[in-house]
Amino acid sequence: MNGQPIPGYYWDTEKKKYFKIQSQNAARGFDLKYSLDNIRKEERKERIQKAATARSNKMRKERVVRRYPNSFAQTNIEREIGFERRSFYLNGPWTDAAAFRIDSDPKQVISKRPCHASIRIFDRDPVSKTIYAVQGSNSVKMQRMRTEEDAPVMPTDPSDYYDPQLSNAYAFHPWDEVTRTTSIASSLTYLPATGALAVTSFGSDRPPEVWLSDPERDPPYVGQKFTPRDCDSIWSAAARPSTFSPSPGLANSIAASYTEHLAVAASHSMILFTRSQAGVWDSTVAVKSLDTDVLALEWMSYTTVALGCRDGTIRLYDTRSGGSSHVLTHPYPISQLKRADDESRIICSGLQDTLFLYDIRSPRLSRNSSRKTFNYNNHHYNEQYFKTLYPGNRDMPKRRKLNHKAFKNWSQPILTFPHANRDELDLNIDVHPRLGLLAAAQDVSTGTAIRISNIWTGKTVKEIKPHENHRVQKGGWEAIRSLKFVDRDEEDGEADLWSCWNGGIAKFTW
Template identity: 25%
Template sequence: MNREIPGFYYDPEKKKYFAIQANHKSAPGSQYSQDAVKRKRADQEKRQRKARLVQRYEKEKIKRAACLQHPLLQAQREVGEPAVSRLVDHEQRGLAYASQLRRKQLHQFEPWPDQYTIKHVVRNPRSGILIASGHRGGESSVSVCFPDCDQETWTYNRTMERLLFKEPYRLSSLSLSQTGYLLATMDSGPNGDSFLAPRMLPDPDEGGDYRWPPFFSHPIRIHTTSSLWCSAPSPTSDVPRFAVGTSDGLYTLEGLGSYWTLSKKPFPSDKASGNPKKRRTDSSHALITAVEWLSSDVIAAGLKDSTIFLHDVRSGGSAARLQHPHAVKKIRKLDPYRIVVAGINSLQMYDIRYPPNNLQRNPNPNKANHTSTRPYLTFSTNSSEIIPDFDISPELGLLASASPTDHDRTVQLYSLRTGDQIVSPLTRYRYRDAIRSVCFESGDQSTHGPQTPGLLVCSEATVDEWIW
């Protein structure tokens, strides 16, 4: 607001101060004579009073909710059905969707049978490229299959498969960024070495052909001294950025093309080096086995010693927040506050907005005195083994978990609101081979891709798509 200056009038339209002229000295019709300024200020005060009255009227007026005018809600009200909350309504839609899931075989990779075991399966939602990684003993490989863009929907065949790379290393993780970059982390090589391999995947041109960028004629390798265990892409970054969990802490990898930067992030106790009781950063107390981005600035990192800490890339600070009953194997984000954590015989949801409880300075899940944070929700898996793989769909309010035993060979669905199991054609289908990977897709991101949410299920060499 502009302050009043004696002898001057501020014109809000012209955004300038004008000297107030005496009535007997001003020209006829002058806009800034004493009388003219007096009239302007009176009109301005009148408009302000009217605006305040309208604002007060709108604030105190009771408006009819727009949702009450929906014909379906009116029908429910007429038949006497009670109103349901937003969470319950969301769950009901998810249950209705799950009841209509149908199986479609998407692709069967050629190199895998009797040789390799598939470990990861993801699909690029922009280009439709299907990516699969597998291992055989101490050797790992990554293959891609390009879709046929001439059809109305993406279709795959073995003639469009390409071997991306094959290495005598253990492939520990595979992450696909929304920018189109693929990151593979490899360790336990012939000489005990490790490396990260970021690579840009091509998008189709106007003719439907996929052409690799010329600067990727040679794969990029970023060598590290620590072992690599997991990785996750940033959800909304303009440039490719990944969180990487290693045997000596948390790192971020950021770059473009052939230029990448690997930066180490501090543990919650690193800044308190003067404290003799600081948290240990050796052995399992530094081995990060799971990472997940809660937002574009906050990373959740799970350790082998069961601790889950948060790191803010803006301030560079870290803080221990949760403690799982067992070593953390995988983390998935439901929203910026709720996460689902998997371990041995433990699949639980936590809310980081609750005060931390039952945290230990140097936890050890193998000891009897080990404590854990009270979960927000517990999923009953009835298993004493490590959860092989799981994924969540916030859009559907569902969690999909592969069967923890090889003889079961089914996919179980759970409600993210109650934790109860859900019956679906998917849960009743029994695969011939063990299930290795499950991955939800949101859909409606590409012209040729699925327009509704779906689930990719990989059993041995076959990738199935469960969709409405």
């Protein structure tokens, strides 16, 4: 009498007794409690109750209770409720005035020399000020800056000829070659936390590769080379900024012990490289087998990576859960992604002259309501948009198809920026969140090399024209593939805009 199941009998937990189960024929016409139908109903209720209990227990175990209530401020709740909002003056006129002071004439940091190829892409060590660049297609070199320990500059007589390049801080040391890739280099990233350099290549007849080294400590051509499997091309790479800090729950975790994180867009997948405190690199395929190529990557927070794909989808990957999800849809292939002033706002640069600001929390997808009741005036892809895209009422079948696709699938941007990039994946963009400025490289055939916009209003505040001798070569080295806001060492908080310029590197100062 311990409640064990006995064939043909039912154990009543309330009465602590066994009762014989009556068959359907015997229970016909009688309302018997222990009939076969009633027993089946009771067993079904018990199964539902057990499943609900198991589900609630699982949710209780998986839920993380915040230890310190005051840490809710880290979730940017002040920004959500509008507390301590930036004034209109800071978001509008102040940003426009700051951009107005940018000098349109470039100051050459590194000039192109006849014996050297043009600089394709570059990065800079913020501590030692060393410049790492790809010259030509695959030669990775480093250029050290003049220091106080070097020989002083010789005094010059005003009456004698003097080459102004000799006073350049980067004209003292020669170029040192770090390595050579087996195909055209696709990205070059300096990781300041450990002094590592990451170089990726597109791949051709040779497979694409990821080159990781410590150029300040390792001899030339010494490093670790990774060749991903089932990868046709590596499009880009993004290192987690050293300014990001973990949340209190991750400060003492295993993931926080890694000193560097590097995300690599390898064809249809994303590979995550991590470096331990001992200096050992490890790689894992974080996102596998997507239906499209991953072209752009950007770290949004300490644990979140944004992926921009060829089909226009924007996905988010979380390093804690190891999963990714589709959050936004851009109308055209994505070439660049940049974090705006907050981890929930992302700037997306794509083909067909598209440069949009999205909010991840509110993608504002087109409503599924009837077209007759839908207000197109509040819709970005309205009739005026398609009239501009197809003037003169031409391509009506294609226009109707795109109108339906925009109504159903495309995400609605918060702001749109003027942009000129029809079909170039390499044109770079950069954002300075504190100044509220967005710098975007343009197609130089339009007469503008760099356009600077206000990320809070979407208006153009500065246009930089190309050099007089700037050669317009489609697909050549003249495309601005590197564009960076570099903070100065002074305490005034000002910054310079560095760019590939006329085969070398130039900066635009305030």
